[in-house]
Amino acid sequence: MQRVEHVMGMPILVDVPDDAVDERVVDDVFGWFRWVDRVFSTYKSDSEISRINRGELEVGDADQCVVTVLGLCEQARATTDGYFDARASSPELLDPSGLVKGWSVDRAAALLDSAGVRRYAVNAGGDLVVRGGGWTIGIQHPLERGEVAKVLEVGDLAVATSADYARGRHVLDPHTRRPPVGVLSVTITGPGLATADAYATAAFAMGADRAPHWTARLEGYEAMTILADGSVLSTPGFPGAA
Amino acid sequence: MRKAITAVVAAVAIGIPVADATAAARKVVTVTKTVTGTQAQASRWGYVQVTLVVKKTTTTVGTKKTVVRKLTAVRVPVYPNHTDRSVYINQQALPWLKQETLAAQLKGNVQLISGATDTSYAFNQSLQAALLAAKKV
Numbered sequence: 076m077q078r079v080e081h082v083m084g085m086p087i088l089v090d091v092p093d094d095a096v097d098e099r100v101v102d103d104v105f106g107w108f109r110w111v112d113r114v115f116s117t118y119k120s121d122s123e124i125s126r127i128n129r130g131e132l133e134v135g136d137a138d139q140c141v142v143t144v145l146g147l148c149e150q151a152r153a154t155t156d157g158y159f160d161a162r163a164s165s166p167e168l169l170d171p172s173g174l175v176k177g178w179s180v181d182r183a184a185a186l187l188d189s190a191g192v193r194r195y196a197v198n199a200g201g202d203l204v205v206r207g208g209g210w211t212i213g214i215q216h217p218l219e220r221g222e223v224a225k226v227l228e229v230g231d232l233a234v235a236t237s238a239d240y241a242r243g244r245h246v247l248d249p250h251t252r253r254p255p256v257g258v259l260s261v262t263i264t265g266p267g268l269a270t271a272d273a274y275a276t277a278a279f280a281m282g283a284d285r286a287p288h289w290t291a292r293l294e295g296y297e298a299m300t301i302l303a304d305g306s307v308l309s310t311p312g313f314p315g316a317a
Numbered sequence: 318m319r320k321a322i323t324a325v326v327a328a329v330a331i332g333i334p335v336a337d338a339t340a341a342a343r344k345v346v347t348v349t350k351t352v353t354g355t356q357a358q359a360s361r362w363g364y365v366q367v368t369l370v371v372k373k374t375t376t377t378v379g380t381k382k383t384v385v386r387k388l389t390a391v392r393v394p395v396y397p398n399h400t401d402r403s404v405y406i407n408q409q410a411l412p413w414l415k416q417e418t419l420a421a422q423l424k425g426n427v428q429l430i431s432g433a434t435d436t437s438y439a440f441n442q443s444l445q446a447a448l449l450a451a452k453k454v
Binding site: 088090196198201202203205210211212213214215216217218219222223224225226234235236237238239259260262287291301305306307308309310311312313316 | 370389413414415416417418419420421422423424425426427428429430431432433
């Protein structure tokens with residue numbers, strides 16, 4: 076069973092190949108994403124994040140999930156030398172969207188796991204988690220829309236890509252508040268999407284001089300960086316086709 | 318500075334002999350281990366430490382045991398904390414990264430696309446993925 080819904084400003088695809096799985100599990104997954112959108116959206120004026128930004132809600136009084144996500148944002152800021160920053164667009168405005176997506180997909184995956192679903196994929200606007208083996212994933216070619224730059228054949232993995240060919244999200248270097256130069260896209264793979272996505276965003280923001288070298292130090296996560304000169308730099312454990 | 322780095326890498330590299338794995342497998346045991354080199358002073362730049370992930374495959378045929386160790390990852394968890402560190406890392410980290418040239422790949426049976434969020438385009442991708450999978454039903 077496959078379902079695509081537009082939630083959190085992006086299409087979310089849930090693919091459960093086993094038709095014996097109760098469809099209500101997939102209902103629950105989309106219910107979860109809609110709840111996340113209501114609480115975290117910076118586009119909805121009554122979301123908890125919007126209320127925190129207007130000074131109407133204290134973080135301590137917010138939903139426990141908000142506290143958790145803001146904690147993860149802070150952690151990501153520290154582990155990425157400040158290149159992942161929930162305040163990158165403006166120091167006064169909190170925008171945890173960059174972490175919410177990956178975190179909510181990780182939680183959706185946990186929901187599917189606990190419902191006993193063995194094989195599934197959740198793709199939230201190009202950042203995804205797969206479980207159960209036998210998945211073939213294409214990494215979007217940064218210059219040619221209909222093409223893929225890499226094919227990965229994987230079992231259990233989170234894959235996040237940050238790039239500038241898209242209009243939906245502008246990645247800024249939080250230190251200069253300008254778009255980074257020299258990097259076309261960064262793909263991070265590893266066990267969790269929240270971390271993979273934060274690392275991809277951070278590495279992209281670092282630009283060509285720092286990104287490949289920073290990714291060489293990551294523990295438990297692999298990276299593929301595509302530079303503007305057409306070179307593709309991968310860490311030794313980055314997955315590929317079998 | 319270069320001497321120090323070479324020493325660390327060489328010391329670790331010695332432990333990875335290339336063995337013959339052509340013998341018919343009777344019993345195969347695979348273990349993945351992470352080994353960490355000692356911290357080495359890199360002149361005025363600070364310290365460097367290298368961690369390697371090694372996949373060890375032991376094949377036993379009768380009493381003959383064959384061990385193959387394959388290097389699956391290289392990390393640099395400790396690197397010089399210096400203002401010129403980017404220059405330093407530029408010189409030192411590049412050899413650890415596999416380098417290829419950007420080219421469109423054969424898509425084969427790609428089921429999912431990872432890419433940056435671009436609402437309309439990503440939606441098309443998801444739709445395309447759904448259509449592709451639908452063909453196999």
